[in-house]
Amino acid sequence: MPQGIGDFAAVLSWVGFVLIIGKLGQFLLAANNIGMQVAHLLFLPGVAVGTAASYMGRFLEVNQPNIARKAVYRTLILGITYMGVLGIPLWFFGESIAQ
Numbered sequence: 001m002p003q004g005i006g007d008f009a010a011v012l013s014w015v016g017f018v019l020i021i022g023k024l025g026q027f028l029l030a031a032n033n034i035g036m037q038v039a040h041l042l043f044l045p046g047v048a049v050g051t052a053a054s055y056m057g058r059f060l061e062v063n064q065p066n067i068a069r070k071a072v073y074r075t076l077i078l079g080i081t082y083m084g085v086l087g088i089p090l091w092f093f094g095e096s097i098a099q
Helices: 002-024 026-054 057-061 065-098
Strands: none
Touching: 002 026, 026 065, 057 065
């Protein structure tokens, strides 16, 4: 229940933010939407990989720590690679992307 309330508050605050941006004009709303899509492209796959890694604890339940360790390392490498590859353009062209 507390997690649900927290998520509801987060979504409600984003809705309020978008409504405020919408009142400022269509151009700013479109720019905000593009920025949000780019942000989601950058961080949501990392969240998904982290969620997948958290399920590896099931291998510990069935007493297979070697499989759990190998699976976590693989998801860690996948997450670091993905976030690193997407971080390179942001490092070099972050200011241009933000404009």
